[in-house]
Amino acid sequence: MQPIRTFNVSPSLPSRLEPLRKLAYNLHFDWNVESKDLFRRLDPDLWESTHHNPVLMLGTISQSRLLEVVEDEGFLAQVDRAARQLEDYLQEYTWYKKQRNQHQKECYAYFSAEFGLVDCLPIYSGGLGVLAGDHLKSASDLGLPLVGVGLLYQQGYFAQYLNADGWQQERYLINDFHNMPLHLERNPDGTELRIAVDYPGRKVYARVWRVQVGTVPLYMLDTNIEPNKAYDHDITDQLYGGDIDMRIHQEIMLGIGGVQMLKALGYEVTAYHMNEGHAAFSALERIRILIQEKGLNYREAKQVVSSSNIFTTHTPVPAGIDLFAPDKMLHYLGYYADIFGLPKEQFLGLGRENTGDLSAPFSMAVLALKMATFSNGVAQLHGVVSRQMFQGLWQKVPVEEVPIAAITNGVHARSCVSKSTQELYDRYLGPNWSSAPPDSQLWERMDAIPDEELWRNHERCRLDMVLYVREHLVKHLRDRGASASDIIQAQEVLDPNVFTIGFARRFATYKRATLWMRDLERIKKILLANKHRKVQFVIAGKAHPKDIPGKELIRDINRFIREHHLEKQVVFVPNYDIHIARLMVAGCDIWLNTPRRPREASGTSGMKAAMNGLPNLSVLDGWWDEADYVRTGWAIGHGENYDDPNYQDEIEANALYELLEKEVIPLFYDHRDGDGLPRPWVAKMKDAIRLNCPFFNTARMVREYAMRAYFPASDRYHTLTVDNYSPAKELAAWRSKLGEHWFNIKIKDVDVSAASDIEVNQTVAVKAKVDLATLKNDDVQVELYQGSIDANGDIVNAVPVIMDYQGQDPENSSLYTANITYTTSGLQGLSLRVLPRNQYLSSPYEPRLIAWAE
Numbered sequence: 001m002q003p004i005r006t007f008n009v010s011p012s013l014p015s016r017l018e019p020l021r022k023l024a025y026n027l028h029f030d031w032n033v034e035s036k037d038l039f040r041r042l043d044p045d046l047w048e049s050t051h052h053n054p055v056l057m058l059g060t061i062s063q064s065r066l067l068e069v070v071e072d073e074g075f076l077a078q079v080d081r082a083a084r085q086l087e088d089y090l091q092e093y094t095w096y097k098k099q100r101n102q103h104q105k106e107c108y109a110y111f112s113a114e115f116g117l118v119d120c121l122p123i124y125s126g127g128l129g130v131l132a133g134d135h136l137k138s139a140s141d142l143g144l145p146l147v148g149v150g151l152l153y154q155q156g157y158f159a160q161y162l163n164a165d166g167w168q169q170e171r172y173l174i175n176d177f178h179n180m181p182l183h184l185e186r187n188p189d190g191t192e193l194r195i196a197v198d199y200p201g202r203k204v205y206a207r208v209w210r211v212q213v214g215t216v217p218l219y220m221l222d223t224n225i226e227p228n229k230a231y232d233h234d235i236t237d238q239l240y241g242g243d244i245d246m247r248i249h250q251e252i253m254l255g256i257g258g259v260q261m262l263k264a265l266g267y268e269v270t271a272y273h274m275n276e277g278h279a280a281f282s283a284l285e286r287i288r289i290l291i292q293e294k295g296l297n298y299r300e301a302k303q304v305v306s307s308s309n310i311f312t313t314h315t316p317v318p319a320g321i322d323l324f325a326p327d328k329m330l331h332y333l334g335y336y337a338d339i340f341g342l343p344k345e346q347f348l349g350l351g352r353e354n355t356g357d358l359s360a361p362f363s364m365a366v367l368a369l370k371m372a373t374f375s376n377g378v379a380q381l382h383g384v385v386s387r388q389m390f391q392g393l394w395q396k397v398p399v400e401e402v403p404i405a406a407i408t409n410g411v412h413a414r415s416c417v418s419k420s421t422q423e424l425y426d427r428y429l430g431p432n433w434s435s436a437p438p439d440s441q442l443w444e445r446m447d448a449i450p451d452e453e454l455w456r457n458h459e460r461c462r463l464d465m466v467l468y469v470r471e472h473l474v475k476h477l478r479d480r481g482a483s484a485s486d487i488i489q490a491q492e493v494l495d496p497n498v499f500t501i502g503f504a505r506r507f508a509t510y511k512r513a514t515l516w517m518r519d520l521e522r523i524k525k526i527l528l529a530n531k532h533r534k535v536q537f538v539i540a541g542k543a544h545p546k547d548i549p550g551k552e553l554i555r556d557i558n559r560f561i562r563e564h565h566l567e568k569q570v571v572f573v574p575n576y577d578i579h580i581a582r583l584m585v586a587g588c589d590i591w592l593n594t595p596r597r598p599r600e601a602s603g604t605s606g607m608k609a610a611m612n613g614l615p616n617l618s619v620l621d622g623w624w625d626e627a628d629y630v631r632t633g634w635a636i637g638h639g640e641n642y643d644d645p646n647y648q649d650e651i652e653a654n655a656l657y658e659l660l661e662k663e664v665i666p667l668f669y670d671h672r673d674g675d676g677l678p679r680p681w682v683a684k685m686k687d688a689i690r691l692n693c694p695f696f697n698t699a700r701m702v703r704e705y706a707m708r709a710y711f712p713a714s715d716r717y718h719t720l721t722v723d724n725y726s727p728a729k730e731l732a733a734w735r736s737k738l739g740e741h742w743f744n745i746k747i748k749d750v751d752v753s754a755a756s757d758i759e760v761n762q763t764v765a766v767k768a769k770v771d772l773a774t775l776k777n778d779d780v781q782v783e784l785y786q787g788s789i790d791a792n793g794d795i796v797n798a799v800p801v802i803m804d805y806q807g808q809d810p811e812n813s814s815l816y817t818a819n820i821t822y823t824t825s826g827l828q829g830l831s832l833r834v835l836p837r838n839q840y841l842s843s844p845y846e847p848r849l850i851a852w853a854e
Helices: 019-024 033-042 044-049 054-060 063-069 073-090 095-100 127-142 230-236 244-264 281-294 298-306 326-340 344-351 364-370 380-389 419-429 441-448 451-480 484-490 520-528 548-563 578-587 605-611 622-626 645-669 679-692 698-744
Strands: 108-111 146-151 159-162 168-171 194-199 202-213 216-222 271-275 309-312 374-377 499-504 535-540 570-573 590-593 616-619 633-636 746-752 764-771 780-789 795-802 804-808 814-820 828-836
Touching: 019 033, 019 054, 019 073, 033 044, 033 054, 033 073, 033 419, 044 054, 095 698, 108 127, 108 244, 127 146, 127 202, 127 216, 127 271, 127 698, 146 244, 159 451, 168 548, 194 244, 202 230, 202 244, 216 244, 230 244, 244 281, 244 326, 271 281, 271 698, 281 298, 281 326, 281 364, 298 698, 309 364, 309 698, 326 344, 344 364, 374 380, 374 698, 380 622, 419 441, 419 451, 441 679, 451 484, 451 570, 451 578, 451 679, 499 578, 499 645, 520 535, 520 645, 535 578, 548 570, 578 605, 590 605, 605 616, 605 622, 605 679, 616 622, 616 645, 633 645, 645 679, 746 828, 764 780, 764 828, 780 814, 795 814, 795 828
Parallel strands: 108 146, 108 271, 146 216, 271 309, 309 374, 499 535, 499 590, 535 570, 590 616, 616 633
Antiparallel strands: 159 168, 194 202, 202 216, 746 764, 764 814, 780 795, 780 828, 804 814
């Protein structure tokens, strides 16, 4: 029976407890120990059963319990403290205000297909989403004027359970938005705020929900409403669910709908950040608005948009990029070509590396790169890989100069460090440890933490993890209808006093979750041979529902456990989520990561482990490649790349066993003092905290995004849009002229004063004669490109030297001079190149034009 009317019923709180409502609806509770303790204290069992959802708690807790705590002076004092801490946090004089205090109004919009914020909002699948959530948390900590944009999934990502054979099964749970820390955005008259997005033959409507992440609002679109058709309800049903048509539906809603939503909410955004290519359609919608509502032409509108767009790629392999067939793109979005005044193939070329390949699919990553003023990978090595992957977009630009930067990921410290460990750091390092930069003297206080206290705290964390895993397994087995003997056995898994190796991540095949099992006899010997050096594994993670090879890895691990009777020593923890991750990165002793280099873009779970004092044991890929992997852990291999994956697996599995047998396990067990304290191991724990916590941290990461991307992009937006977009119009006209005449440039002569044999630091004078055709000296930058010569005869490790303009000769050729020196011996070389120059360009590579001497 359908209702004739509905009501949204709010919890009824005694007035003295009213501050709990504000605390419950701001995710600040997730990284504020006082607030989290407060809700746990209110009803510990309900806190756990609601998956740490304070809104649901307040809606279901008994009125008698509320009346009880309203008489508890200690509880009320804690309510007041938590409320005061939230208020102080919201009013804080932040890093951003110190940087941009007198600056003009600005706003940064951060688009992501998923956000992993808290375990009671299951709208994330893994590292990308948790990174996005941590990004918002640190943006709030720093006071950035940032808003998040995403989709609110009715079913989110799946809940994982295993059948008796260890095969992953999926269960999709329905999210009850009205019992989550979400606000439904409304118009002034109280009606739901809605937007309408054009799809072929129809409009799809979406309402807007907000989750408050400290000072940062995250707005999410929900299409599961009338008058949408049943298919359109499903656009925001499952994260990464459905077929390719559903994927393009979702990305249209995220990108195009996201821009419309921000406009409906009244935001004037000055910088747009696309976290992965899923949101790249936002650029098309922004161009449309500028054409149809501001009167700009396509080139002018594209200039404004690309000058204020930021793109972060997380994909180290082409197979991970969303691609759409040309006919599909034209079916769904071909009307944009008409609005832009572009031929269909030119429109499709926006998403093609080779615009002349008319059969090539439309790449979301290529669209994002072409529409961004700043692009980056998420680790230094990933930056190198990304520049190689996308070099074709910048023809003739040396790969090391391809304008894709690297901003190494981080994690939000207060979200991933266990409560007791945070209290330990607060006590000895002070309250600012979670955002202190690497050069802060605060980190010198690490040695002030007594070894005994750090170790005993870690042992408590290990015990907490073991107890939770047992409880979690018992519940999982009961739900599956397992036998009584299996349930009894689950109550005894793991030993809280044994060396514990943690492995938890998405079960994609390149992450090689079973590499440690490659030699079964050898790993069994490590696990079973020495009763004084016991070893155990805690493993968790999900495979995508359609990833059969990933599911086979999960099954193989569970079969190995069962067939070799290792149930107590090797445990696969089902339904990995944020809560399980936090327990594991605090409670394990070492963090294992075995990706196939260089396919791990970053990897953030190891950063979380290091912040809790865990050394890492990892292949030199992603973030670990740039960490101090000697003092803070161990490296598997030496950063080699292999052509034969089977050979690579053999070599690196053997390296892993060698490290465990000869270095890792002995250091943990064999060097203990009279009190049983492993002081050399604790020293490594302290190094892991001291050297990794301040850098691999979203406080540093978001500051870097602000300084390198948000501030310049926002400033450029203000610069280009003043006086009815006059600078943007001027720049677009200049670029049009540049494109027409660039290929008439001729480098006529390069005169080098020195002979072929010179000495180190000898000055070499160079003169050049360049025919700029109809262009002027102010339109170009002429550079010498000098460096050493490699075995292939190419210039490497090059340094550009800007040449000085000396006027024109009688033939109207432009003359340039420069003096150079070489500081190292050996075979060196130089070339000459011409790049565009304009005061409004974000970089000389923006027009993707370059001329080289031949």
